[in-house]
Amino acid sequence: MEKYSAIRQSAYACNMQLPHLGLVLFTFGNASVADHAEGVFAIKPxxxxxxxxxxxxxxxVDFDGSVVAGDLRPSSDTKTHAVLYKHWPAIGGIxxxxxxxxTxxxxxxxxxxxxGTTHADHLTADIPCAPPMADGQIAGNYEYETGFQIINHFEQQQLDYREVEMILVGNHAPFTWGATGEKAVYNSAVLEYxxxxxxxxxxxxPRAPRLKDSLxxxxxxxxxxxxxxxxxx
Amino acid sequence: MEKYSAIRQSAYACNMQLPHLGLVLFTFGNASVADHAEGVFAIKPxxxxxxxxxxxxxxxVDFDGSVVAGDLRPSSDTKTHAVLYKHWPAIGGIxxxxxxxxTxxxxxxxxxxxxGTTHADHLTADIPCAPPMADGQIAGNYEYETGFQIINHFEQQQLDYREVEMILVGNHAPFTWGATGEKAVYNSAVLEYxxxxxxxxxxxxPRAPRLKDSLxxxxxxxxxxxxxxxxxx
Amino acid sequence: MEKYSAIRQSAYACNMQLPHLGLVLFTFGNASVADHAEGVFAIKPxxxxxxxxxxxxxxxVDFDGSVVAGDLRPSSDTKTHAVLYKHWPAIGGIxxxxxxxxTxxxxxxxxxxxxGTTHADHLTADIPCAPPMADGQIAGNYEYETGFQIINHFEQQQLDYREVEMILVGNHAPFTWGATGEKAVYNSAVLEYxxxxxxxxxxxxPRAPRLKDSLxxxxxxxxxxxxxxxxxx
Amino acid sequence: MEKYSAIRQSAYACNMQLPHLGLVLFTFGNASVADHAEGVFAIKPxxxxxxxxxxxxxxxVDFDGSVVAGDLRPSSDTKTHAVLYKHWPAIGGIxxxxxxxxTxxxxxxxxxxxxGTTHADHLTADIPCAPPMADGQIAGNYEYETGFQIINHFEQQQLDYREVEMILVGNHAPFTWGATGEKAVYNSAVLEYxxxxxxxxxxxxPRAPRLKDSLxxxxxxxxxxxxxxxxxx
Incomplete structure (x- = not known):
């Protein structure tokens, strides 16, 4: 049995769910699944x-974004995944x-x-949208900085990543996560809905009120x- | 032949129609079918x-919401169904x-x-939206109170549940019903359309007029x- | 060979196209095909x-709306079809x-x-919307009057039914027609698009201009x- | 092996992708693939x-729009394709x-x-919309002039057809292209998305800002x- 076969199989299954759920056109998306004990995750090429x-x-790939196994180049968003896994130990899939x-x-x-309650069944906050990054971040290590943009926005807004499992990156697109890859896929479909x-x-x-706190x-x-x-x- | 097999079979068939008709994502919905002679209904787990x-x-489940048969926990909306069956004897499905x-x-x-006439072919009133519940109702027996919120709104608006077979619960989502489970499913798809x-x-x-009374x-x-x-x- | 088998087969095929093209929910629609030599048309029950x-x-059914053959009750819109066939001899399907x-x-x-040109490829006029009928017409022979409402609107607007093969009936829904049933189905999908x-x-x-005359x-x-x-x- | 079998096979495959991707109703579209060495392209009838x-x-068809091989009449948009292939030598499919x-x-x-970045992943400019043509152009050799309308708009806007592989023709509809027919089909789906x-x-x-230059x-x-x-x- 190959060492990483469990996370590879899981990441494969999660990626295949994305077109099935109508969430991606062509290759516009990617899913990953982590093994925190080994400090690695499997991601779409x-x-x-x-x-x-x-x-x-x-x-x-390891949590610094370096390839550990595999013949293909990983998703161009790999470093964003790596930053999130490194700093948020409770998430198993992105x-x-x-x-x-x-989007x-x-x-x-x-x-x-x-x-409404469809939203409240999953999280108690508005779904946050992080602002676009500063020009210096963009010109630099862009995908790495995207990860920090997400983490910093959660800190500034005092959000807990274990309770709010999704974010919109301004001008870009959504990221979702969860304890497992399956949960991250689920959250991705819930977010779109x-x-x-x-x-x-x-x-x-146009004047619809937010859901009241008791609900x-x-x-x-x-x-x-x-x-x-x-x-x- | 198991005592409840008819309503179980019917409730199963109704639930399976919901994803087929594009009305639910994942488990966001449930259908039930009642046997008024026995004072029970079958509902999705x-x-x-x-x-x-x-x-x-x-x-x-009986009309007070207590489980009568089955190994699984019933839908979290079960008490809402129970209240409607108990108070509205002419409905066989929700x-x-x-x-x-x-939504x-x-x-x-x-x-x-x-x-338009698509609406008028099914009911002669605007489709009612019940206001969100008072905080006390929400903090208490929530799903039970949701049933009463529906019944009270019909009374206040002088609507007859045998003529208007659907309602929106404010900030939440729709409920539909009918003489049979099949009719309740039908009404659910008509409402969405x-x-x-x-x-x-x-x-x-934006200034479209309501349908005139003669039509x-x-x-x-x-x-x-x-x-x-x-x-x- | 049964006398009406050609129009029955054709009407059947046309009706079956409607759900396939995504134009109907449940039974919300009907197609018919006429035999002008015999003075009859076949329509969905x-x-x-x-x-x-x-x-x-x-x-x-004949062009006065009386059933000539068949065990079932014809579509409730049958008299509208009959009026159009009787007055517009060049149409073979509705x-x-x-x-x-x-709608x-x-x-x-x-x-x-x-x-745009998608519209202009099929007709050179705005797609007409007939006003809702007068209360007297509605209370009387409703579906019969719907046919006259369509014909009268074409006369008032100086439209030729051989060039404009579709209409919206205000507060109700569209009717399309053509030389054949197949063409009427085609027009129905084009109209929706x-x-x-x-x-x-x-x-x-909101200030988009109409297509210019030369185009x-x-x-x-x-x-x-x-x-x-x-x-x- | 028939001389044009490669481009015919490729054009066929590209055309068949269009309904599969949900981009056409009935026959509302066409794809072509060119062989610049032979000075011809294969297009849908x-x-x-x-x-x-x-x-x-x-x-x-050759790059002047004359049929070289085939029993059927080519797409009514053939001359637009011909003009683009003749003037833009780097494109292999439209x-x-x-x-x-x-549209x-x-x-x-x-x-x-x-x-957003979905757009920027494919081109760095707004997707251009060429104005409707002058009446003289429309009355004349219309599809031929449509090709020049596209080319002239690119020149006036100082756009490079190798970087911006799509255009909207005002009041009409989109054209996309690419180094291959497959790329042109891909661009067509990306544009719609x-x-x-x-x-x-x-x-x-309504006040959403354009993407900033650094992104x-x-x-x-x-x-x-x-x-x-x-x-x-």
Whole structure:
């Protein structure tokens, strides 16, 4: 059994979910799955069509972004993944897409307001949009700096990455994560769904109010609180 | 033959229609079917993927929301279903989804105006949107209170649940019902279709008038009146 | 060989195209095909799901709307079809749907402006929207009057039904027609496509100008003029 | 082996991608592939349904628009393709569609602003919209003049056709091209995707700013610069 076969298999399965869920056109996205004990993650190779992927083609990279195993060049967004895994030890998977509605919000440079319980079932805050980076960051180690832009924005906004598992990078596109690759993929689809409904909500009622605090709290605790009663666990 | 196999089979079939009709992402919805003679209904288990459902996994619950048969925990919305079945004896099925356009209207906290005959073929009123609940209701027995919020709104608005078989719960999402589970599923798809066309209508003409009374009456009677001439019955 | 088998087969094929082209939900639409020599047309039975249709189930009706052959009740819109066939001898097929964007324009009570060559390839006028009928017409023989509402609107607007093969009935939905049933189905899909692009055009540029006359003329003649050079005929 | 079989096979494959990618309704589009050494290109026959195409039905035409081989009449847009191949020697494939969002922008007579990195990954300029042609051009050799309208607009805007591989023709629809037919098809899908996200961006934030220059430069060089690090080449 090859040493990295578990994360390669998992990263492959996560990547293949992205076109299936309608979240990517061509190669506009990538998923990765980490093994924190080994300090590595498996990620999609750069520019390879989803139809041509296999588990073996997943590239294994360490948390500084250096390739550890694999014949192909990893996703051009690899360093962003590496920074997040290095600083946020509780996440096991990351997904980056250019899904239509979430990307439109990122291009609009707006947080997605929490308008309903679909949103509150997953997080209690507006979905944050980090501002575009400073020119110096962009000209430098761009993807590396993208990772820090995300982490810094969470610190400034006093958000906890274990509670808010998604962000829009201004002018760019969304990143989502989770305890597993599967959860990161799930969050990516939820984000796109919530982003579409929020845009429609503002079209139907430009003065729609945010969800009130008591409902935010109730729906989130229903799924995530100590007395949660959603699901079978 | 297991005692509840008929309602379990029917609830299973209704739940499986929801992803087929494009009304749910992941597990964002549930359908139930009642047996009023036995005082019970069968409902989707909580958080189980549609692909993993079987008729046997449907949970049988009484009209107070207590589990009567089944190994799994029932949908977290079970008490809302129970309240509606208990108070509205003519309904045999209930569907709850977070379908995109209907939910956007719920988040907008607006009734859906009756703009055309597609709407009038199914009901003669605007599709009602119940206001979000008071904080006390939310903090208490939330899903139970959601059922009463629906029933109270119908009473206040002098609507008849046998004529208006759908509602939006403000900031949350739609519920639909009908004499059978199949009719509740049908109403769920009709609501989403009407909700989409109403949003487009307002985009194309922000001053679009409501349908005039004579057309409302005509289309509804064509399908539902004593001299109805739609369908084969 | 049954006397009406040709039009029944053709009407069946046309009806089955409607869900395939995404133009109908459930039974929200119907297609018919006429035999002018016999003075009859075959039309979808009322309220029967598309999946349950067969050529034999098509109902044969004369141009006054009386059933000539068939065991089922014909579409509730049958008299509208009958009026059009009786007064417009050059049409061999009619389609009625509640397709999303075309119906939203009908609900908006607006003609669809001619914004581009996609529209001009098919007709040189704005797509007309007939006003809702007077209350007397509605209370009377409604579907019969719907046919006259269409014919009268064409006369008032000095439109030729052989050049403009589609109309929106205000607050209701579209009707299309053509020399054959196949052409009527084609026009129904073209209308929905043009209706969607016109709504998007106004969203992107609320002051978008109508197509200029020279382009309208050129594109239409390319396909329909005496020196047409589109297609293989 | 037939002399033109390579470009016919390639043009066939490119045309068949268009309905698969959701870019065409019925026959609203065409793709061609050129052989510059022979001074010819293979293009879709006019008005033939995609389902009925075969490689052998592709029509071979020279760069003045005269048919060289093939039994069918070529696409009515053939002279536009011919003009582009004659004047832009580096392009090997051209695609024309009436895809929904790109065409809506063309009807709006607006350039598509560069709002995000999805756009910048492919070109550094706004996607240009050429104005509608003068009446004299339209009445004359229309499709021939369409080609010159495109070329002249690029000259006036000082755009390089090897860097900007797409254009909207005002009131009409998009054309895309590339070194190969496959690249032209790819660009056609990218354009539609970017056009949709730009329309949504303006809906969500009517004051959304264009992407800043440093990000435009970075994303484009990531894929296209001398030190590009996207993909496997």
């Amino acid at each position: 750069s520019g390879v069509a989803y139809a041509d992927l296999t588990p073996e083609k997943m590239v294994v 997904v980056h897409t250019h899904s239509t509605y979430a 439109a919000w990122a291009q609009s440079q707006r947080d997605i307001p929490i308008y 919530v982003a579409k409904m929020a845009a429609l909500t503002e079209q139907i009622n 935010i709290k109730k729906h989130y605790e229903r799924k995530h609180g100590p007395d949660s009663y959603y699901g079978q666990s | 909580s958080g189980v993927a549609y692909a993993d459902l079987t008729p046997e996994k449907m949970v049988v 569907v709850h989804t977070h379908s995109t356009y209907a 956007a209207w719920a988040q907008s906290q607006r009734d859906i105006p009756i703009y 009407v909700a989409k066309m109403a949003a487009l209508t307002e985009q194309i003409n 409302i009456k005509k289309h509804y009677e064509r399908k539902h009146g004593p001299d109805s001439y739609y369908g084969q019955s | 009322s309220g029967v799901a598309y999946a349950d249709l067969t050529p034999e189930k098509m109902v044969v 389609v009625h749907t509640h397709s999303t964007y075309a 939203a324009w009908a609900q908006s009570q607006r003609d669809i402006p001619i914004y 043009v209706a969607k692009m016109a709504a998007l055009t106004e969203q992107i540029n 309208i003329k050129k594109h239409y003649e390319r396909k329909h003029g005496p020196d047409s050079y589109y297609g293989q005929s | 006019s008005g033939v349904a995609y389902a009925d195409l075969t490689p052998e039905k592709m029509v071979v 695609v024309h569609t009436h895809s929904t969002y790109a 809506a922008w063309a009807q709006s007579q607006r350039d598509i602003p560069i709002y 970017v056009a949709k996200m730009a329309a949504l961006t303006e809906q969500i934030n 435009i430069k970075k994303h484009y060089e990531r894929k296209h610069g001398p030190d590009s690090y996207y993909g496997q080449s």
